[in-house]
Amino acid sequence: MGFIHFLELILVVAILLVVGIPLFGKLKLLKLVEKVDPDSDQYNHLLVRKEETLISIKELEFDFNTDKISEPDYKELRHKLEKEAEEILENLDGLEQERRKNKSYKSA
Amino acid sequence: MNDIGEFTLLVALATALYGCVAYVMSARGNRIDLYLSADKTPFIVWACVTISSICLMRAFLTDDFSLQYVWAYSNRELDTFYKVSSFWGGQKGSLLFWALLLSTYMVVVYFQNRSKNLRVVPYAMAVMLAVLVFFLFLINFSTNPFERIPLPPEDGRGLNPLLQNYWMVIHPPTLYLGYVGFTVPFAFAVAALISKNLDDGWIRMTRKWTLISWFFLCMGNLFGASWAYVELGWGGYWAWDPVENAAFMPLLIATAYLHSVMIQEKKDMMKVWNMSLVLLTFAMTIFGTFITRSGLIQSVHTFDEATLGYYFLAFLFVIILACAALIILRLPLLKSANELDSFLSRESSFLFNNLVLLGIAFATFWGTIFPIISEAVRGVKITVGPPFYNQVNVPIGLALLALIGIGPVIAWRRATFSNLKKNFLKPILVAIVVAVALLPVIPLGSRTEIYTYMTFVLCGFVLTSILTEFYKGTVSRMGLHEESFFGALTTVTWRNKRRYGGYIVHIGVVLIFAGIAGSQAYGTHTEKHLQLGESFEIRGYTITYEKLVAIEATSIKTRIIAQLAVERDGKRYWTGHPEKEFYKGQNQPVSEVDVLSTWKEDLYMILADFREDESATIKVYVNPMVSWMWTGGWVIAFGSMISMWPDRLEQRRRLERVRRQEQLFPSPAQE
Numbered sequence: 001m002g003f004i005h006f007l008e009l010i011l012v013v014a015i016l017l018v019v020g021i022p023l024f025g026k027l028k029l030l031k032l033v034e035k036v037d038p039d040s041d042q043y044n045h046l047l048v049r050k051e052e053t054l055i056s057i058k059e060l061e062f063d064f065n066t067d068k069i070s071e072p073d074y075k076e077l078r079h080k081l082e083k084e085a086e087e088i089l090e091n092l093d094g095l096e097q098e099r100r101k102n103k104s105y106k107s108a
Numbered sequence: 109m110n111d112i113g114e115f116t117l118l119v120a121l122a123t124a125l126y127g128c129v130a131y132v133m134s135a136r137g138n139r140i141d142l143y144l145s146a147d148k149t150p151f152i153v154w155a156c157v158t159i160s161s162i163c164l165m166r167a168f169l170t171d172d173f174s175l176q177y178v179w180a181y182s183n184r185e186l187d188t189f190y191k192v193s194s195f196w197g198g199q200k201g202s203l204l205f206w207a208l209l210l211s212t213y214m215v216v217v218y219f220q221n222r223s224k225n226l227r228v229v230p231y232a233m234a235v236m237l238a239v240l241v242f243f244l245f246l247i248n249f250s251t252n253p254f255e256r257i258p259l260p261p262e263d264g265r266g267l268n269p270l271l272q273n274y275w276m277v278i279h280p281p282t283l284y285l286g287y288v289g290f291t292v293p294f295a296f297a298v299a300a301l302i303s304k305n306l307d308d309g310w311i312r313m314t315r316k317w318t319l320i321s322w323f324f325l326c327m328g329n330l331f332g333a334s335w336a337y338v339e340l341g342w343g344g345y346w347a348w349d350p351v352e353n354a355a356f357m358p359l360l361i362a363t364a365y366l367h368s369v370m371i372q373e374k375k376d377m378m379k380v381w382n383m384s385l386v387l388l389t390f391a392m393t394i395f396g397t398f399i400t401r402s403g404l405i406q407s408v409h410t411f412d413e414a415t416l417g418y419y420f421l422a423f424l425f426v427i428i429l430a431c432a433a434l435i436i437l438r439l440p441l442l443k444s445a446n447e448l449d450s451f452l453s454r455e456s457s458f459l460f461n462n463l464v465l466l467g468i469a470f471a472t473f474w475g476t477i478f479p480i481i482s483e484a485v486r487g488v489k490i491t492v493g494p495p496f497y498n499q500v501n502v503p504i505g506l507a508l509l510a511l512i513g514i515g516p517v518i519a520w521r522r523a524t525f526s527n528l529k530k531n532f533l534k535p536i537l538v539a540i541v542v543a544v545a546l547l548p549v550i551p552l553g554s555r556t557e558i559y560t561y562m563t564f565v566l567c568g569f570v571l572t573s574i575l576t577e578f579y580k581g582t583v584s585r586m587g588l589h590e591e592s593f594f595g596a597l598t599t600v601t602w603r604n605k606r607r608y609g610g611y612i613v614h615i616g617v618v619l620i621f622a623g624i625a626g627s628q629a630y631g632t633h634t635e636k637h638l639q640l641g642e643s644f645e646i647r648g649y650t651i652t653y654e655k656l657v658a659i660e661a662t663s664i665k666t667r668i669i670a671q672l673a674v675e676r677d678g679k680r681y682w683t684g685h686p687e688k689e690f691y692k693g694q695n696q697p698v699s700e701v702d703v704l705s706t707w708k709e710d711l712y713m714i715l716a717d718f719r720e721d722e723s724a725t726i727k728v729y730v731n732p733m734v735s736w737m738w739t740g741g742w743v744i745a746f747g748s749m750i751s752m753w754p755d756r757l758e759q760r761r762r763l764e765r766v767r768r769q770e771q772l773f774p775s776p777a778q779e
Contacts, residue, residue: 004111011116015123015152022144030140033226040773045307047765052374056520063519065587066580068531070524077449077521099772 039095046092053085110175113163114254120156120207121244123149124237131234135227135303143230150218150233153240154211161208164201164253168194174260177201177253183264185664186272193277194267199401199416200253202280206397207243209281209288210236217292221313228310231299239291242423246416266664269691269698275335279328283355286325287393290358292317294390297383301434306379306441308372312762316752318369318386322362323748329355330741341699341714343633343729345737346624348497353476354396357469361389364465367458374520375455377444380435381462387431392469394424399476450522457515464508471500502559506566509621512614513570516577535572542568560629567622574611574618581608603757605750612747619740626733627710633729640722647730649711650675651684656722664692667700670715670724674704686715686726710734 060081064074127149134142164177168191173179181194181201196205214236221229247253270276293314300310332355337345346352365385372378398420435442448455475492482490517531543565550561578597581604585596601608636644638653645651654671661667669687673680684702691698704711709732717725 007112008115011119015119018148018152019123019126019145022141022148025141031138032134032140032143032230033138037773040769041307043772044309044765044769047768048308049376051761051765052376056374059520062581062584065584066577068517068519068523068527070527073522073524080449096772 039099043092043095046088046095050085050088050092053081053088057081057085109163109166110172110254110256113160113167114252116156116159116163117204117244117248117252117254120153120160120211121241121248123156124153124240124244127153128234128237128241131230131237135230135234143226146230146233147218147222149237150211150214153237154215157204157207157211157244161195161204164204165192165195168192171264172260173262173264174256175253176255176257179257179261179264181264181267183266183664185662186264186267189274189277190267190272193271193280196280196284197267197271197276200247200251200255202284203243203247203251204253205281206284206288207240207247209284210240210243210291213288213292214240217295217317224313225305225309227303228296228299228305228313231302232295235295235298236291239295242419246419250416250419266691266693269689269694270339272698273335273339275331275338279331279335282324282331283328286321286323286328287355287358287396289317289321289324290362290386290390290393292321293386297386298431298434301383301431301438304438304441306438308376311369311372311382315369318362318366319748319752322359322366323745323752325355325359325362326744326748327741329359330738330744334738337734338701338703339698341701343631343712343714343727343731345627345734348472348475348492348494350399350476350479351396353472354392354399357472357476358389358392358396360465360469360472361385361392364462364469365389368462371455371458375444375446375448377446377448379442379444380439383435383442385462387427387435391424391427391431394420394427398424452518452523452525452528454515454518454520454523457511457518461508461511461515464504464511467504468501468508471504472497475500498556505621506559506562509563509566509570509618512617513566513573516611516614517573531576532573534576535569538572539565539569556629560625563621563625567618567625570618571615574614577611578608601750605753605755609747609749609751609753612750613744614747616740616743616745616747619736619743623733623735623737623740626736627731631729631731633727635716635725635727637717637723637725646728647709648676649681649728649730651713651726651728653724653726654683656718656724661689666690668697668715668718670718670726672702672713672726674711682711684711684713686713688715688718705735707735708732 057078060069060074060077063069064071069077127146130142130146130149133139134146164175166172167175167178168182169188171178171182171184173182177198177200178194181197182191186194194201196202214233217236218233221232296310296314300306329352332352333345336347336352362385365382368378368385369382372382398417401416401420450456475496478492479489482488513535517535518528543561546561546564550564551557552561578601581600582593582597585591585600586593589596589599591599632647634644634646636642638644640653640655643650643652652673652675654673657669657671659667659669667687667689669685672684672686674682674684682704684704686702687700688697689700699714699716702713709730712729712731714727714729715724716727
C-alpha cells in the first residue's frame with residue numbers, strides 16, 4: 001500500500017469516526033425538537049408583528065413629517081396601526097398570562 | 109496530489125449524499141443522534157472540496173500537464189495570474205469552483221444557524237447538500253478535472269487568449285458568487301415549505317444572503333460587460349447574447365423579490381408570490397448554467413466542451429416540479445389575511461415594479477430559448493438578435509425607470525393625492541427643464557432617439573425624486589434634533605440603511621440607464637486604411653497613424669502595436685496604442701483595444717488589420733457616456749454596502765424577541 005492510499009484510508013476512517021460517533025451513544029433517547037407548542041409559534045409571530053407594526057408607525061410618522069401624507073390620512077392610518085398594535089399587545093399579554101397560569105398550575 | 113484531489117472529490121460526494129439523507133431523516137424522525145451525525149457533513153464536504161481545489165490549483169501552478177484539464181487551459185508561458193484564472197476557465201474547473209463556493213457558503217450558513225431553528229435548518233442544509241450532490245456527481249463521473257493523459261505532453265495548449273484579461277479573473281468569480289449565493293435563500297424557502305414554518309422567519313434568516321447574492325450578480329453582470337467592451341473589440345458592451353441573458357434574468361427576478369419581500373415583512377402578505385420568486389431565481393441560475401453547458405446555443409461565452417445540457421435540464425425540471433408541487437401542497441398555509449390599504453401606495457408601486465421586472469425577464473427568456481424551440485419545432489434555428497430585445501425591453505425598461513422615481517415619493521400604506529401632487533411637483537419640473545433643455549440639442553428623428561430623449565428626461569425626474577427624499581429626511585431630522593445638515597444626512601442614512609442604501613442603488617441604476625441611452629443613440633464609428641503619417645477626423649478628434657511596432661512579448665506571444673496620435677483643437681491630446689496579439693498555436697489574433705475614457709465619451713481604438721508595408725486598418729468608435737455606466741456600478745456597490753451593513757438596532761430587536769420567547773417558552777433543559 002502506497003503512502004497516498006494510506007492517507008486516503010486514514011481520511012475515510014477519520015470521517016467514519018466523526019460521523020459515526022453520535023450514532024452510537026445515549027443520544028438516541030433524546031429528541032431533536034420537543035413537541036412544538038402551537039402557542040410558542042403564535043407568540044413568536046405576534047412578537048414579529050408587534051415589531052413590524054411599531055416600525056410602520058414610525059415610518060408613517062416619517063412620511064407625515066416629509067409631507068407625503070395628509071393630516072386626515074395620517075390620523076386615520078395611525079389610529080388603525082395603533083389599534084393593530086393594541087390588539088397584538090393584548091394577544092401577547094393573553095398568551096403570557098395563560099402560560100404563567102399553566103406553569104403555576106403545573107408546579108402546584 | 110492529483111490522486112488525493114480525485115479521491116477527496118469522491119469522498120465529498122459520498123459525505124454530501126449521506127449528510128443530505130441523514131439531515132432529512134433526523135428532521136422527520138426527530139432524532140438528535142442523526143442530526144449530530146449529519147451536522148458534521150457540511151464541514152467535511154467543504155474540507156474535501158477545498159483540498160481537491162488546492163490540488164487542481166497546484167497542478168496549474170506547477171504545469172502538471174498529466175491532467176487533461178491543465179493541458180487544455182494552460183501552458184508554461186502563461187502568467188501566474190492567468191494560471192489561477194484557468195482554474196475556472198473551462199467547464200471542469202468551473203464546476204469544481206462552483207462546488208467550492210457552494211460548500212463554503214454552506215459552512216457559513218452552518219455556523220450561523222446550526223442552533224437557531226432546528227425545525228427548518230436541517231431541511232435547508234439537506235437542500236444545499238442535495239444541490240452539491242448534483243454538482244459533485246457531475247464532477248466525479250461526467251467531467252472530472254483530474255482526468256489523466258497517459259503520456260503527458262511537454263507543454264499545454266494554453267488559455268484562450270480572449271480569457272487572458274484581468275476582467276476574466278474578476279468577472280467569473282463575482283458572477284458565481286451571485287449565482288451560487290441564491291442557493292441559500294432557495295434552500296431556506298424549500299425548508300420552510302417542507303417543515304410548514306411559513307411565517308417570515310426564513311425571510312429574516314436569508315435577507316442578508318439575498319442582498320449579498322444580488323450584489324455579486326449585479327457586479328458580475330457589469331464586470332462581464334466591461335470584459336466584453338475591452339476584450340471582444342466590437343465597440344460595445346452588451347449584445348443580448350444568450351449567456352449574457354442567462355446572467356441577467358436571475359438578476360431581474362431577484363430584484364423583483366428584494367422589493368416584494370418588503371411587503372411580506374410589513375404586511376404579512378404575498379407569501380406565495382415571494383416564495384415563487386425565490387424559487388424562480390434559483391431555477392434561473394440553473395437555467396443559466398444549462399445554457400453555458402448545453403452546447404445548444406452558440407455564444408462566445410459557452411464552454412468548449414459543453415456536453416452537460418441534459419443533466420442540467422433534468423435537474424431544472426426536478427427543481428421546478430418539486431417546488432411547484434410543494435407550493436400547491438402548502439397553499440392553505442400561504443394565504444394572506446391582510447390586504448393592501450390603498451391602490452395609491454408604495455406597496456402598489458412595488459407590485460408594478462415586480463410586473464415590469466418580470467416582463468423584461470420573460471421577454472429576455474423568450475428571446476433566449478426561441479432558437480432552441482424553433483429548431484425543435486421547424487428544424488431551423490432562428491436566432492433572435494438585439495432588435496427584438498431592444499424593441500420589447502426598452503419601453504418596459506423606461507416604465508421601470510419611471511417607477512424608480514415614483515416609488516420613493518409615495519407613502520407606505522396610503523398616499524394622499526394632494527400631497528402626491530405637491531411631492532411630484534419638483535421632479536416633474538426638473539423633468540420639464542431637462543426636456544426643454546435637451547430639445548434643441550438632441551435629434552428626434554428615429555425611435556431610438558425618441559427613447560433616448562425620454563430616458564434622459566426620466567433620469568432627471570428620478571434623480572430629483574431621490575435627492576428630494578434625502579433632503580426631506582435630513583431637514584426633518586434637523587427639525588427634531590440640533591444637528592448640522594451633513595450630520596443629519598449621515599445619521600438619517602445610517603439609521604435607515606435599508607431605505608437610503610436602496611436609494612443610492614437607485615442613483616447607480618439611473619447612471620447606468622443614462623450611460624446606455626447615450627452610448628446606444630449617439631455613438632459613431634469609422635474605419636480607415638492608413639499609410640504611416642496619414643490622418644482622419646472623427647467627432648472633432650484628428651487621429652494620425654504614427655507608427656507600427658512588433659514586439660516578441662514572450663516565446664508564444666507577439667504584439668503588433670499601432671501608435672495613433674490624437675489631436676483636439678490643434679493640440680496633441682492623447683496617444684493611443686491599439687494592438688493585435690498573436691499566440692502560438694492559435695489561429696485567430698486577438699485585438700487589444702485602447703480606450704480614452706472621459707465623462708463625456710470614450711474614444712475607442714482598434715487595430716483591425718495591418719500589412720507588410722506598415723499600412724494599417726484602424727477602427728475608431730466614439731461612444732458617449734459609457735463611463736456613466738461603470739460609475740453607476742460603483743454607486744450601486746456603495747449603496748449595497750450600506751444596505752448590507754449590520755443593523756445594530758435590528759440585532760437588538762431580534763435578541764429582545766429571543767429573550768422574551770425564551771422566558772415564556774424555555775427549552776426543556778431550562779424548565
